[in-house]
Amino acid sequence: METVKQHTHQCTNEHKHEDGHSHSHHHSHGKSPVILFFTGFVLFIAGFFLKENSLVQTLLFVGATFLSGYHIIIEGMTDTIQASKAKSTFVPNVHILMTLAAFGAMIIGKFEESALLILIFAGAHFLEEYAEGRSKREITNLLKMxxxxxxxxxxxxxxxxxxxxxxxxxxxxxxxxxxxxxxxxxxxxxxxxxxxxxxxxxxxxxxxxxxxxxxxxxxxxxxxxxxxxxxxxxxxxxxKILTLVNQSQNNLSKTATKIQKLEPRYVTIVLILVPLFILAGPFIFNWSWNESFYRGMVFLISASPCALAASAVPATLSGISNLAKRGVLFKGGSYLANLATIKAVAFDKTGTLTKGKPVVTDAYFLTSQTELTEQDCIDRIVAMEKTANHPLANAILENFHAEKELDLSVENIIGKGLITTYNGATFQLGKPETFHAVAAQIETHNQQYAKEGKTVVYFAENNQVIGLIAMMDVPNEEAKPVISYLKAQGIHTTMITGDAEQTGQAVGRQIGIDEVIGNVLPENKADIIAEQKVRFGSVAMLGDGVNDAPALVTADIGVAMGDGTDVAIDVADAVLMQNDLTKFSYAHKTAKRLDRVVWQNIIFSMLIVLLLVTLNILGKMDITLGVVAHEGSTLLVILNGLRLLIPSK
The missing domain is CATH 2.70.150.10 (Calcium-transporting ATPase, cytoplasmic transduction domain A)
Structure with missing residues (x-):
């Protein structure tokens, strides 16, 4: 809703059914219905200041009904006709029920109640449109950018x-x-x-x-x-983000689409029951025909599924908007809704659970075997690594800082590593297996670091190893709390990595993950996800690379890290734009909230219908109370759905 002068609402829902057919529903309201609604509202208020049951008062109430309910009446008729033609069967909507109820109220002389019904229903209808617009605003603002x-x-x-x-x-x-x-x-x-x-x-x-x-x-x-x-x-x-936005607005949750499929059937049943209810009144309840028709109109209002129809869509869009504002983009409400039901989560290791690049974790220098100090060793290592161009060199240069800048001529010899000569001595940096005579202290440290899953580089002077540097792709700071959260929710966690089993287990121990699968080839990741789906049920997968794409597709919910490859983002169902794992646990909390809110709405709306119908049969319900209670429940359901815009705790 932009302004009162220019009210524009567009709602396009398109989803594929299992039979392959797609169903689309489109509404577009210009400024006219809003102006007519408020004109009708003014007439309704004015009617209260006139003589009761006078001709002028009646005309004002009738005018209020038709003006405020103009778009309700038109949509009720045109949508029903169009949907019925398309499906070759009778497909009514809730608007047609409200139109019939309003006309029925006028037939029995309840012009005030007819206007009140239409005013509240139309008001709730506009509120739902506003709720949807408010829910979408965070993500559709991207279009302006x-x-x-x-x-x-x-x-x-x-x-x-x-x-x-x-x-x-x-x-x-x-x-x-x-x-x-x-x-x-x-x-x-x-x-x-x-x-x-x-x-x-x-x-x-x-x-x-x-x-x-x-x-x-x-x-x-x-x-x-x-x-x-x-x-x-x-x-x-x-x-690609805009594509995600469009998909998220056109893909509703399974609950929402089930309700939309149920609505025409429910309305048809009500339309069949109303005449039967009216006919049964005189014979079963000993009502007069006038009272029976009156009760039939109250039944028509009470049984209308307005609140049920509004149970899921505003809540789902609010949840998507909440997450989009915090850098989590879902391609649709169905994926967000399904996230609440996952039983297992599989993570790619590198770049997802870890930072994706090695850092120096340990260094040990055996200075008793040389005249060099530890800083002398560091000066030579830094000078040598400055000539290299690989991730391990970057890690060493980020960790060590030379006090003396040395200009060395360095050779990179395959199988031996980096070799240089300085002050008559030969210095070498390379893998442990390239060295033979190694001191016991060095070997002990090497074995310890290897058990911890670290990569070790030896530093030697004249073929004698005098130091070593251990490096590792360390876990993200967010990994451990996210794993702890998932385990507290009873969700099984698995780390999938192409690294050696020992390296994977070392990272897994640090973050407390349930299961580590190492030495995995890229093409086998999807097979592991398929196996986990058999073991646990619904499975989510988080990854960032091209080799994660098949697994992301195989998983029930694929989540791509925003700094990952285009392919991973394309095939995933959701994207964490900041590569922040805590956003995943936040999304899961929001999905659980969405599930609770939708079921609260469904149960509440159906209980209200049951209560109103029962009171009507018992003769304890009049049309005014029925209108207020029924439409009031619709407003409460919409407002309850809007709670999803509030950040999850």
């Missing part, structure tokens, strides 16, 4: 503003301070800080310089830079 123009650097060096859709891979762009970056690319010159919150939800800008990747839709800070386009505008990270 889609970049439309770029500053293209032409062959002669001049700058031309062009449409983003016209950009090609390899084009050079200029990005000025404050600009919205047009598409994904690599910085060629310049440095800056970039607000990437639209991509990863992180509020702190990231520093970027030559060679760094930048993403379309993010906002440049104070710097100016040039970049090269690396992706078509339809393939950018932001474009």
């Amino acid at each position: 889609n970049p439309t123009e770029a500053r293209l650097i032409q062959a002669d060096g001049t700058i031309k503003t062009v449409d983003v859709a016209a950009l090609k891979i390899g084009d050079k762009l200029q990005v000025r301070n404050g600009d919205q970056i047009a598409t994904d690319g690599i910085i060629l010159s310049g440095s800056t800080s970039i607000d990437e919150s639209s991509i990863n939800g992180e509020s702190i800008p990231r520093e970027k310089t030559v060679g760094d990747e930048v993403f379309g839709s993010t906002i440049n800070g104070n710097g100016t830079f040039t970049m090269e386009v690396t992706k078509d505008s339809s393939d950018t990270v932001f474009a």
Whole structure:
């Protein structure tokens, strides 16, 4: 709902049935129904100030019914006709029930109640639309952030503003301070800080310089830079997020779709029961025909499934919105709803449970075997590793800092590692198996670190090992609390890794995971997920790489880490945009809340129907009380669903 002047609501639900047919439902309300609704409301209020049962009062109430209920009456008739034609069978909706109830109330002279019924029902209808719009707002705001123009650097060096859709891979762009970056690319010159919150939800800008990747839709800070386009505008990270958004709005939960399928059948049953109820009144309950018809109208109102119809959709969209605001994008409500029922979770190790890159965890130097101090050893190691270009070298350089800058000529010899000569001595960095004569202290440390799943590098002087460095891809800080949460929920946890079993077990012990499966080939991950589904039932899988894609598809719910590959994000059912595992446990809590709220709504709405119908049969219910109680329950159900917008604890 934008404003009173311009009310626009669009609700498109499309889902595939098992038979392969798709069903779509589309409503579009312009500003007219809102204006007519409030005009009718004014007439209804004015009617109370006139003489009771006077002709003018009656006309005001009738006018209020038709004006406020204009879109209800039209939708009730047109939707029923269209759906019935499409299905070649009678497919009524709840609007037709409300229309018939309003007309029935007028037939028995209850013009005030007829207007009241339509006013409350239409008001609840608009509230549900507002609830859906409010629920979607967090994610649909992304659409406004889609970049439309770029500053293209032409062959002669001049700058031309062009449409983003016209950009090609390899084009050079200029990005000025404050600009919205047009598409994904690599910085060629310049440095800056970039607000990437639209991509990863992180509020702190990231520093970027030559060679760094930048993403379309993010906002440049104070710097100016040039970049090269690396992706078509339809393939950018932001474009993929928009795809997720569209899917999430068109994919409702299983409960929601079941209710939508049930609604026409329920309405048909009510339409059959109402005339039978009226006919039974005089013969079974000894009512007059007037009273029987009156009770029939009350029954029609009481039995209408308004609250039931509103039980799931506002709650589901609110849950999706809640998570989207916190960097968790679900492709649909069905996946969020199913998350509450998982019995096991499988994790890829590298980049999911761990940081994805090795860090130095331990270092030991046997300085008694040499004249060098520990810092002398570090100076030589740093100088040697500066010439290397591999993850282990990066880990060593991040951990150790030289006091004396040495300019060494280093050879990288396959099978031996890094070798250099300095001050007449030969120094070597390599794997333990490349060395033979090793001191007992070094060997003891090596065995201990190996048991802990760490990778060890030896440092030698003149073929004598005088030190070693242990490195490991360490667990994420969030991994242990997330595993603890899942275990507390009775959910089995498994780590799947291509690393050696010993390495996997070492990480598993640190985070408390239930099961570790090591030495797994990429093509076998999906088989493990299939086996776990047989063992446990519903299984979720978290991963970030191309080799995780088959497993993500096989799992009941596949969750991709946002910093992972495009393929993983494409095939997953949900994405953690910040690579923050705690977002997964938050999503599970939200899914459990959604499940509780939907069932609360369903049970409450059906109890209200049962109560009102029973009181009506006993003669304890009049049409006014029936209208207020029935439509009031609908309002309560919608408001209860909106509670999902509140952050989960």
